[in-house]
Amino acid sequence: QKEVEQNSGPLSVPEGAIASLNCTYSDRGSQSFFWYRQYSGKSPELIMSIYSNGDKEDGRFTAQLNKASQYVSLLIRDSQPSDSATYLCATQGGTALIFGKGTTLSVSS
Amino acid sequence: SQTIHQWPATLVQPVGSPLSLECTVEGTSNPNLYWYRQAAGRGLQLLFYSVGIGQISSEVPQNLSASRPQDRQFILSSKKLLLSDSGFYLCAWSGTGLDYGYTFGSGTRLTVV
Numbered sequence: 001q002k003e004v005e006q007n008s009g010p011l012s013v014p015e016g017a018i019a020s021l022n023c024t025y026s027d028r029g030s031q032s033f034f035w036y037r038q039y040s041g042k043s044p045e046l047i048m049s050i051y052s053n054g055d056k057e058d059g060r061f062t063a064q065l066n067k068a069s070q071y072v073s074l075l076i077r078d079s080q081p082s083d084s085a086t087y088l089c090a091t092q093g094g095t096a097l098i099f100g101k102g103t104t105l106s107v108s109s
Numbered sequence: 110s111q112t113i114h115q116w117p118a119t120l121v122q123p124v125g126s127p128l129s130l131e132c133t134v135e136g137t138s139n140p141n142l143y144w145y146r147q148a149a150g151r152g153l154q155l156l157f158y159s160v161g162i163g164q165i166s167s168e169v170p171q172n173l174s175a176s177r178p179q180d181r182q183f184i185l186s187s188k189k190l191l192l193s194d195s196g197f198y199l200c201a202w203s204g205t206g207l208d209y210g211y212t213f214g215s216g217t218r219l220t221v222v
Contacts, residue, residue, distance in 0.1 A: 032210075042215075043199055043213040044213050046210040046212065088152075095158060096143055098155075099145075099152050
């Protein structure tokens with residue numbers, strides 16, 4: 001059974017701080033990794049994708065991938081109250097994406 | 110640009126009633142289509158996926174079914190709803206490569222009473 005594990009949180013950070021969200025996956029053959037943001041009551045939206053070991057930056061977001069450790073992370077710099085949401089990690093599980101249960105982030109002003 | 114439409118947004122149905130949720134995609138051809146369910150406090154569970162017209166794969170045995178009558182149309186159905194069918198139903202599409210992330214529709218909140 002291919003699995004994606006995330007700490008459910010909540011992760012609480014003050015406004016302006018760096019939020020660090022972590023994810024591990026069980027399938028060593030996974031090649032594609034995605035981070036989604038889901039606001040309460042809304043559908044998930046794709047914010048980052050990463051395919052190679054190392055860092056990928058997009059604005060305030062940085063995704064980090066370590067395939068040897070089967071570990072993916074998302075850093076959010078200068079966190080804003082509008083970043084408060086549930087963040088879902090996903091990886092390609094052959095036929096479809098497999099999602100973690102998500103980490104809830106709360107940014108306080 | 111590609112857009113995905115899903116309706117209805119909210120649905121309250123009695124136990125034993127039928128269900129039909131519809132999803133359509135615009136601006137692309139031959140998309141991969143998916144139905145996921147998100148129950149309260151739980152992760153996204155893949156229900157069905159389709160790589161083409163009439164081609165449906167089921168991931169979880171249940172009283173739900175899916176159909177793809179047209180290239181960009183995906184329908185989720187049930188003949189008799191159970192209380193356990195309550196949840197947030199999400200349709201998604203992707204390109205045909207394995208490296209594509211999914212784009213989700215706005216979802217249907219189903220409450221079975």
